[in-house]
Amino acid sequence: MEFSKDQKAWVAEWIDRQFDRNRLFPCECSAPAQGDPCICLLHLRAYKTWSSTPRKRRYMISWIEEWLGAEEVALLQAELAKRQSKATKKASI
Numbered sequence: 001m002e003f004s005k006d007q008k009a010w011v012a013e014w015i016d017r018q019f020d021r022n023r024l025f026p027c028e029c030s031a032p033a034q035g036d037p038c039i040c041l042l043h044l045r046a047y048k049t050w051s052s053t054p055r056k057r058r059y060m061i062s063w064i065e066e067w068l069g070a071e072e073v074a075l076l077q078a079e080l081a082k083r084q085s086k087a088t089k090k091a092s093i
Contacts, residue, residue: 001064001073005057007080012055014076015064019047027069 003011018025023039026046046067053063064073 001061001068001077003057003061003080007083008055008057008060010083011060011076011080014079015050018072019050026067026072 024043026043049067050063053059064076068076
């Protein structure tokens, strides 16, 4: 997962929004215990680790690679591409 310095703040905000909106984010650490998905210790560890991660690209990329699943990385990359295409369209107008 790579992103530019310009995209760094947006990526951090995206991850923060995911924690705020989805109690099972990241999916790699949320496993159904008794049939229903629930928050587990790994989820809390992921949040604590994210909260203490310096907002430098190399640390953010390391956190993403450690905690996000392939589906979430793909979603993040799609959102970045969508955002980039909107910025390109605005610049060309």
